[in-house]
Structures are given as C-alpha cells and as structure tokens.
Amino acid sequence: MAQTLFDKLWADHEVTVLEDSLSLLYIDRIFLHERTGSVALESLVAAGRPVLNPEKVFCSMDHIVDTHSGRTDETLVPSGKQFIQSTRKASQAAGIRLFDIDDPMQGIVHVISPELGIVQPGCTLICPDSHTCSQGALGALAWGVGSSEAEHALATNTLVVKKPKTMRVNLTGVLEPGVTAKDVILQLIAQYGAAGGTGYAIEFAGEVIDAMGIEARLTLCNMAVEFSAFTALIAPDHKTLDYIEGKPYAPQGDSWLQAKQHWDTLFSDHDARFDKELSLDCSQLAPVVSWGTSPQHSCAVTGTVPVMPEQSASSDQSSYQRAYQYMDLQPGQALTSLVIDAAFIGSCTNSRISDLREAAAILRGRKVAAGVKAICVPGSKAVKRVAEAEGLDQIFIAAGFEWREPGCSMCFFAGGENFGFQKRVISSTNRNFEGRQGPETRTHLASPVTVAASAIAGRIADPRDYLP
Amino acid sequence: MTPFITHTGVAAALLRTNIDTDAIIPSREMKLVSKQGLGEGLFAGWRYTQVGGREPNPDFILNQSAYQGTSILLAGKNFGCGSSREHAVWALAEYGIRAIIAPSFGAIFYGNCIRNGILPLSLPDEVIAAMAAQIQDPQQHQIRIDLAHRQVIGVDGTVYEFVIAKACQHMLLDGLDQIGLTLKRADSIAAFESDYQKRRHWLFELPTDVAG
Numbered sequence: 001m002a003q004t005l006f007d008k009l010w011a012d013h014e015v016t017v018l019e020d021s022l023s024l025l026y027i028d029r030i031f032l033h034e035r036t037g038s039v040a041l042e043s044l045v046a047a048g049r050p051v052l053n054p055e056k057v058f059c060s061m062d063h064i065v066d067t068h069s070g071r072t073d074e075t076l077v078p079s080g081k082q083f084i085q086s087t088r089k090a091s092q093a094a095g096i097r098l099f100d101i102d103d104p105m106q107g108i109v110h111v112i113s114p115e116l117g118i119v120q121p122g123c124t125l126i127c128p129d130s131h132t133c134s135q136g137a138l139g140a141l142a143w144g145v146g147s148s149e150a151e152h153a154l155a156t157n158t159l160v161v162k163k164p165k166t167m168r169v170n171l172t173g174v175l176e177p178g179v180t181a182k183d184v185i186l187q188l189i190a191q192y193g194a195a196g197g198t199g200y201a202i203e204f205a206g207e208v209i210d211a212m213g214i215e216a217r218l219t220l221c222n223m224a225v226e227f228s229a230f231t232a233l234i235a236p237d238h239k240t241l242d243y244i245e246g247k248p249y250a251p252q253g254d255s256w257l258q259a260k261q262h263w264d265t266l267f268s269d270h271d272a273r274f275d276k277e278l279s280l281d282c283s284q285l286a287p288v289v290s291w292g293t294s295p296q297h298s299c300a301v302t303g304t305v306p307v308m309p310e311q312s313a314s315s316d317q318s319s320y321q322r323a324y325q326y327m328d329l330q331p332g333q334a335l336t337s338l339v340i341d342a343a344f345i346g347s348c349t350n351s352r353i354s355d356l357r358e359a360a361a362i363l364r365g366r367k368v369a370a371g372v373k374a375i376c377v378p379g380s381k382a383v384k385r386v387a388e389a390e391g392l393d394q395i396f397i398a399a400g401f402e403w404r405e406p407g408c409s410m411c412f413f414a415g416g417e418n419f420g421f422q423k424r425v426i427s428s429t430n431r432n433f434e435g436r437q438g439p440e441t442r443t444h445l446a447s448p449v450t451v452a453a454s455a456i457a458g459r460i461a462d463p464r465d466y467l468p
Numbered sequence: 469m470t471p472f473i474t475h476t477g478v479a480a481a482l483l484r485t486n487i488d489t490d491a492i493i494p495s496r497e498m499k500l501v502s503k504q505g506l507g508e509g510l511f512a513g514w515r516y517t518q519v520g521g522r523e524p525n526p527d528f529i530l531n532q533s534a535y536q537g538t539s540i541l542l543a544g545k546n547f548g549c550g551s552s553r554e555h556a557v558w559a560l561a562e563y564g565i566r567a568i569i570a571p572s573f574g575a576i577f578y579g580n581c582i583r584n585g586i587l588p589l590s591l592p593d594e595v596i597a598a599m600a601a602q603i604q605d606p607q608q609h610q611i612r613i614d615l616a617h618r619q620v621i622g623v624d625g626t627v628y629e630f631v632i633a634k635a636c637q638h639m640l641l642d643g644l645d646q647i648g649l650t651l652k653r654a655d656s657i658a659a660f661e662s663d664y665q666k667r668r669h670w671l672f673e674l675p676t677d678v679a680g
Contacts (some may be wrong), residue, residue, distance in 0.1 A: 007598040009600045012667075012668075014644070015653075015655055015656060015657055016653070016660075019634055019635050020520075020634045020635045020637060021633075021637050022631045022633070024650065024653065024657070025662065026657075026664060027658060028668075028671050032581050035495075035498070036552065036555075038501045039501050039502065042501060047640065047647075049647065053676050055676065056674065060553075077496075077550060078496070078499055079499050080502055082500070083501055084499045097676075097678070104487075105678075117680070120670075120671070122668070123668075123671055128554070129552055130550065130552040130576055144552040144576050145552060145576060145579070146552055146553075146554035146557070146576055146579060146583065147503075147552060148580065148583040148584070149579060149580075149583070151647060152646055152647050152650065155650075155651070156647065156650045156651060156654075156657065157657060157661065158650060158657055160635075160646060162633060162635075163574075193545040194485075194546055194549060195485075195486070195572055198546070198572050198575070199575075208594075225576075226550075227549075227551075228546055228572075228574060228575065229575075230575055248675065248678045249674065249675065251670035253672065255669065255670040255673055256670070258669070258670060259670040262668070266564060271538055274537060292483075294486045294488075296486070301619060311546070313485075313545075313593045313597070314483060314597060315483040315484055315485045315543075315544030315545065315593065315596075316485050316544070317595075318483060318484050318544075319484045319486060319544065322484065369532070397521075410492070410497050412499070412551075413494070413496060414495040415495070415496030415497075415520070422507040429667050431488070431490070431550060433488045433490045433491065433550060434490070434491060434513060435490065435491075435494055435513045435519075436490055
C-alpha cells in the first residue's frame with residue numbers, strides 16, 4: 001500500500017499498537033537541556049529508574065547560560081546556576097554526553113544536533129523542548145515532549161504516542177530575493193491560524209523545498225509547533241546526504257552505505273494519500289513580520305496592522321483587542337512606520353551560518369540606527385567559529401551589533417537579561433507571546449534579513465530595499 | 469497520580485484564543501529544579517500588578533472573590549500552545565485546577581495534562597461561550613464533570629457529552645503511572661530492539677570519543 005513518509009517512519013518504530021490509535025514507539029535519540037532536562041533526570045533518579053541507554057542521550061547547556069564572553073556558571077537568570085550545575089551533575093552521573101558551557105561543540109540543541117550528525121534521516125528523536133520539530137527537516141521523526149515523557153523515554157527507550165493525521169503542505173513557486181523560509185512559515189501560520197496544524201504531522205514539499213538549503217528547511221520546520229502541528233518533516237534528498245556526510249556522529253564506511261540505502265526509501269509514495277493537503281504559492285510572497293502577540297498575527301512588511309476579522313468567535317475578538325493594546329497599535333498603521341528599540345538575531349529558528357551570512361550582507365558598510373540596541377547570538381560555537389573565520393563578526397560589530405557566545409539568549413525572558421518594559425523589538429525568534437522577551441516587551445517576529453534592515457532603518461523595514 | 473473520576477468545582481472563564489504556556493507560567497517563575505513551588509507563578513503576568521511581584525491584580529478573574537478556589541478553567545482555542553514546559557501543568561495542578569475546557573489544546577500540553585491528573589476536555593467554542601455566560605453569576609458557577617460517563621453538567625443542569633481517547637480516560641480514572649505500565653512490556657521492547665538493531669545498526673554505532 002502506498003505510504004507517506006510519516007507512515008514509513010511510524011511503522012519502522014512501532015513496537016506495538018496499543019488501544020485507540022496509540023502506539024508504543026521506539027526512540028533512537030534523546031536530547032536534553034538544562035531548563036527542562038535537569039528535572040527529568042532528577043525525577044528519574046528519585047524514582048530509582050536508570051537511564052536505559054545513556055549513549056543515545058545527549059544534553060546541551062543552552063537555555064539560560066550567559067552569552068557574554070568569559071562566561072561561567074553564573075547567569076542573570078535567578079537560580080540559573082542551580083539549573084546548570086544540577087544538569088551537569090545529573091548528566092555525569094547518568095553517563096550522558098553533555099555539551100557543557102566550555103565545550104567547543106556547545107550550542108542550541110536544534111542547531112548542534114544536525115550540525116554533529118546526531119539527528120539522522122529515519123530516526124526518532126525527542127527532546128523536552130517544543131522546537132524539536134525543527135529536526136524533522138532532515139527526514140527524522142522528531143518532536144517535542146514534556147519532562148514526564150522525556151523520563152519515560154529515558155527509562156524505557158519508548159514513548160506512547162497517539163498517531164497524528166498526515167498533512168502535506170505544497171510550497172510552489174520561487175522565493176524572491178530577500179524572502180526566506182521564515183517568511184514562508186509566518187505566512188502559512190497567518191493564513192491558516194496558530195491552531196491550523198492541530199493533530200497533524202506535516203510534510204513540507206514542493207519546488208520551494210527542493211530549492212531550499214538544509215538550514216532554511218530547519219527554520220521552516222522549527223515553527224511547525226507555532227502552527228500547533230505534532231511535528232514537521234521533509235523527505236531527505238541529495239542535499240540532506242551531502243549535509244550529513246562526515247559529521248562526527250554520522251555513520252561511516254559500510255554503515256554509511258547501508259544507511260544511505262535506507263534513506264533513499266524515505267519519501268512519500270507518489271500515490272500516497274494525506275488526510276489533508278494545503279498549498280501555498282510563494283512566488284508573490286513578500287517578507288512577513290508579526291504585528292501582534294501570536295505568530296498568527298503576521299502580515300507582509302509592506303502591509304498595515306489588520307482590522308479584526310468580522311464574524312470571528314468572541315475568544316478570537318478578545319485576543320485581537322488584547323494584542324492591539326499590548327503592542328500599542330491601531331488597525332491601519334503601516335508596519336514600516338513602527339520605530340524599534342532593539343533588534344535581535346539568534347535562537348533555534350535563525351542563528352545558523354546561512355542566517356548570519358545573509359544578515360551580514362545587509363549590514364556590511366552600514367550602521368545600526370541611533371538608539372537601537374542590536375544583538376547577534378550565533379546558534380553554536382561551530383557557527384561562531386565559521387562566522388569569525390569569514391569575518392562576519394567584524395561586520396556585525398562594525399555595524400553596532402553585540403557579538404555574543406552561543407545560547408538561546410534573549411529569545412525568552414527568564415528573569416534575567418531582557419529588552420525592557422514596553423520596548424519594541426524586531427527579532428529573528430519564534431514567539432511573540434506577551435512577556436516572552438521581557439516585561440511587556442513588544443516582539444515583532446521576522447527573518448534575519450528583515451531584522452538587519454530594520455536595525456539600520458531604526459524602524460521596521462523591508463529588507464528588499466537593502467539587498468546588496 | 470491523583471485519579472480523576474468526577475469533579476464538581478468553581479469554573480472561571482479565560483476566553484481568549486492561543487493562551488500559551490509562557491502565559492500560564494512565565495519562564496522567570498521557574499525558579500527551582502523541581503516540579504513543586506510553581507502554583508504561585510501561575511498566570512503571573514496577568515495575576516499580579518508587577519513583574520516578580522505578588523500584589524494581586526484585581527482585574528484578573530482568579531483574583532476576584534467569587535472565583536476563589538477555582539478548579540475548572542474555560543478557555544479559547546489552542547490552550548497551552550507554545551513551549552513544552554511541563555511546569556505549566558505542574559503550576560495549574562498546584563493551584564488546584566483539575567480540568568480545562570477548551571475547543572482545542574497544544575499537543576504537548578495535552579499530553580502533560582494526562583500525565584499529571586488534569587483533564588483537558590474539548591467542547592465546541594459555542595458550548596464554552598454558553599457555559600461561560602452562565603458562570604458569570606457569582607452565585608452559580610459550579611460545574612460538574614463525570615469522566616467515566618464523559619459528561620459535563622453545566623450550571624443550569626444541561627448535560628454536554630464529550631469525547632476523549634479511551635487510553636487517556638483510563639490513565640486519568642485510574643491515576644496510572646505510564647512508565648510503570650510500559651516497563652511491564654520490557655520483554656516485547658527488547659525483542660523489537662534486537663530486530664530493529666539488525667535493520668538499523670548504524671543508529672547504534674555511536675562514537676563515544678567525539679571530543680570538542
């Protein structure tokens with residue numbers, strides 16, 4: 001019978017079918033981080049349950065580590081040091097490979113896992129972090145879980161999962177210069193709503209995907225959770241294989257050839273049926289920026305703050321009203337009229353080397369507008385090293401950006417560093433929720449090029465006006 | 469885990485779509501490596517007048533005298549979207565919330581609820597709006613939930629049927645520990661693994677000497 005890529009991955013890992021479309025799935029890789037992983041490890045120890053296969057478990061310090069140079073375990077996050085030190089202790093006790101603060105491979109989980117070849121096509125990978133769906137970009141079944149589920153996987157190598165429905169999103173056309181994967185995913189969420197993917201595992205396909213590099217695909221899949229999808233997937237192709245070959249944890253020698261043989265079967269059969277199909281023509285797409293407090297509150301950078309749609313449910317109406325108020329906006333205001341206080345490039349969404357190259361191309365020879373606090377946080381030590389070897393750090397610094405050590409940094413406010421009360425920030429991150437980047441901080445989500453252009457303009461700007 | 473069989477309690481309405489887990493428990497309120505000590509941080513951004521403060525914001529529904537002891541929340545679509553932090557559910561549980569009624573939920577949040585004895589209950593938007601209108605009367609805002617019969621009984625006695633996966637229903641009714649249940653299947657997992665390892669051996673050949 002014809003199968004979708006998702007069906008193939010599911011079947012390959014199904015230990016047994018339980019009741020009610022629940023299955024026990026075999027888990028190949030578990031990633032943890034210090035914010036939610038520490039509690040899972042400690043809770044497991046308290047229950048007297050060992051980590052079954054520590055060699056399959058990895059942990060990174062990324063969420064609340066300081067990102068200034070010369071950093072230590074000290075962090076501005078209240079009790080952050082406790083999270084860091086208990087994670088280190090618990091990882092060492094369990095025999096888990098920890099990418100610690102001073103490790104040359106340290107970085108954000110969803111940046112380093114692909115970069116090191118830990119995630120591979122056809123594997124299952126879970127992490128107590130909602131953006132684990134990013135890693136589906138390599139053709140893996142990867143999804144975010146809670147701490148209790150992480151404990152379950154650590155103790156049993158399996159998870160009980162309700163089988164989601166399948167959805168294919170066909171992305172047609174060719175992206176114009178200055179329009180990126182970030183704009184595509186924001187547009188999709190704006191068009192179908194932040195709950196548009198509820199209950200589905202999504203496969204992204206089409207000519208836009210074929211043309212996209214692996215890093216852009218990671219950006220696209222990263223925000224599947226902002227669409228409320230179970231996860232996202234992209235079938236591996238020659239780009240995927242080229243990307244993985246030679247990575248430290250990738251298969252070698254004969255194993256590489258056998259793995260490759262399996263990976264060549266990982267695609268949706270041409271006559272496979274999806275429970276739902278969506279299509280998005282990307283050829284006319286402009287850069288997209290969020291205006292409100294949900295990623296679904298997004299529109300073209302050339303557009304205006306929208307009027308609340310008529311006939312929406314009262315709960316939707318109250319969310320619109322609250323968003324106008326929180327963001328201090330009126331319907332009809334042009335997005336490019338909004339003056340910004342800060343610009344941020346970083347996070348598991350957009351902190352990879354291609355993101356930094358594209359942003360640097362816009363920043364080269366230009367200066368950040370007066371009064372704008374601008375920060376760039378590379379996603380990993382490896383990204384930072386490559387950027388510095390290419391001289392990108394000098395471009396960022398000359399433009400007026402701070403150049404930081406890797407981590408999740410100011411993607412979210414944990415009681416430490418933040419952008420300030422009611423400050424307006426243009427950010428390459430994934431969430432514009434109330435208070436996400438600081439107390440009453442007003443976040444506008446955008447691509448790294450839009451962030452770079454806006455930093456120069458001092459207001460939200462169309463990156464196409466700044467392309468080299 | 470505390471079983472959930474039937475529950476009657478004060479219901480409060482937070483009818484907004486996409487209430488995310490950052491709103492349920494801001495990251496700054498996750499102060500300890502612990503599942504405890506989170507109830508005070510529940511909805512902190514809305515509940516208190518100042519960031520990090522504890523002075524109640526009188527406008528927030530859970531601070532109003534009629535809604536003291538709220539144990540059931542009514543909410544808009546996609547409740548619990550966003551971050552996977554289970555702390556959101558631990559905070560709700562510690563505060564005393566036993567059930568959340570919303571048209572849909574964030575997937576990770578939903579699973580976290582089931583594992584912590586909180587019932588995430590789906591009903592259509594218009595039903596929730598009708599229930600919310602009824603509980604505005606401060607004398608009458610008790611709702612009853614019967615999980616075994618999959619029924620919600622509104623203030624006026626109207627019975628609403630709801631659907632929940634059998635496995636989730638059993639987990640809640642019996643207060644089961646999922647890890648304990650799965651460990652009973654250790655033999656079949658081991659059998660699967662030995663076959664799987666032959667098919668996908670490269671996934672088991674992990675270098676242990678990858679140093680920075």
